[in-house]
Amino acid sequence: MVKKKSYIVWYFILLTLISALEVVTTIFNGKFITVLEKQSDMDVVIRFMALFFGAIVLTIILNYFYEILISKYIESNKFIKKSTVIENLRRSDAKTFRNIDSSYIAMRLDGDMENIMAFKLRQFYPSIFKAIKIVVMMGIVYTIDKQVFLFLLAGIPIMYFIYRLSKKKITVVANDMMETDAKYFSAFESGVQNLTEVVESGNYKKINSRFDNIFLRAYYAYMKYVGYDAGFDSIINLVMFGMQIVIMLFAGYKVFTGTIFLGDMSNLFQFSTAILVSVMMLTGIGKDYRKVKASEDKLNEYENIKRLPEGKMSVDEVESVKYDITFGFDKNLLYKDFKGEFKKDNIYLLNASNGKGKTTFYKLMTGVLKDDNAKIYVDDINLADIDSIDFRKDLTDVVFQTPRTRTNTPAEYFNSKFKINSSHELIEKLNNRNINTEIIKDVLEGTWSKAFKDISGGERQLIFIVSALLNDKKIQIYDEPTSNLDISKKEWFKDEVAKAKVGNIIIIISHDGDIKSVADNVVSF
DSSP: OHHHHHHHHHHHHHHHHHHHHHHHHHHHHHHHHHHHHTTOOHHHHHHHHHHHHHHHHHHHHHHHHHHHHHHHHHHHHHHHHHHHHHHHTTTHHHHHHTTOOOHHHOOOOOHHHHHHHHHHIIIIIIHHHHHHHHHHHHHHHHHHOOHHHHHHHHHHHHHHHHHHHHHHHHHHHHHHHHHHHHHHHHHHHHHHTTTTHHHHHOOHHHHHHHHHHHHHHHHHHHHHHHHHHHHHHHHHHHHHHHHHHHHHHHHHHHTTSSOOOOHHHHHHHHHHHHHHHHHHHHHHHHHHHHHHHHHHHHHHHHHTTTTTOOOOOSOOSSSSSEEEEEEETEEEEEEEEEEEEEEEEEEEEOOOTTSSSSHHHHHHHHSSSOTTEEEEEEEEEEGGGHHHHHHHHHEEEEOOOOOHHHHHHHHHHHHHHOOOOSHHHHHHHHTTOOOOOOOHHHHHHHHHHSSSSSSSSSHHHHHHHHHHHHOOOOOEEESSTTTTTOHHHHHHHHHHHHHHTTTTTEEEEEGGGGGGTTEEEEEOO
């Protein structure tokens, strides 16, 4: 990553050199034409030509390094800001955490960060140098012809007036465009992720209609913004074009009457063009800032998401976990005065119908979700006083109904988590831990190098159950662990958790009636 102080120094050095060279190049161009007009010595012509082209080549080289530096800085700082937002979301309160639309955030925040940093580095800071350059160029124009100077001076407020008329509307339209575009991306990603469910439902017409409506809203919002943006640029360009024609005709008349040289006319035209373009870009900065303002507001919203403080205490052993919970989302109260205790050396079956909050319950119990009305005590220590991140990392293991991992194969997964390099080594470690491998050996060996996407749901579930048993954390939570297992592997699971409960708390969330036979306690809600 680029160090911020070093970046700022080099950024402004390059920007200063590039801005100065743009003025120098224009001066050399006019001098070169004047030298030709006066039919000077060839050595003088070659000298000015060398200076002119040398300045151009140097400008090109500096612009290359300038763009490389900007790109490095933008990407490294996007990473830092994304990390901040992700950390805020991880540490946010339960309701904020639940209401996050991940695809929307990923799409919108990346674009917003790009907009803000690109605006500052490619427009705002350069605009300061453009303003200085305008003053310098206006001074040079003044020395050549005072009438052209006054004409240019009158054109600047006209452009600013046009910008003032358009800025408020462009802000509203830009924000609407980015909002609808992010929702369109979110809907598309959701359609891809839930492809199987859509195919199984067969309700294509309803899904397509909803997607079409979201697309049309995004399309019309985008075209509305393009219309306003193009209209603004067209008006500014027309004003600038009209002023250039007047200056060119006026300067041509002065050359024709012998008042100024042809090189002076070239300088007048090029400087006036550069001044008008710079003024147009400055008014464009105002216009683009209205779009960036919408991005800044959205980014600030996520950068300022309330973080709930983590406790400072840590625990090494868990004898019991007590809970006293009143909690719900919006108007849906999931638990009211729900109390109980999980003790070591026991298996607990969480039994409830769908939508009753079984998953929410274990998230509260492990500190993933936080709420003042969800009181959890680990060995009589309030979970709010414990660092819940370390608590989950060191003491809890959750096997989800549909396990997910960032690794591609079981081989990668077990290597990254346990430094295990082969299925033979894995089976040996399981045997050493007194975990029966006869029933599961074929699955572990047969799937070892397969991609997870090519492994069946039951095999994937089994792999993550094996991982949890091998990990042997103090609190093990299994979410519908037998939903995809055949009878023999269900029995294997029951036998293994019966052994794993020694010294640990085992919590099984399941609708499978067979699990009751291994449970020491059933928690219903």
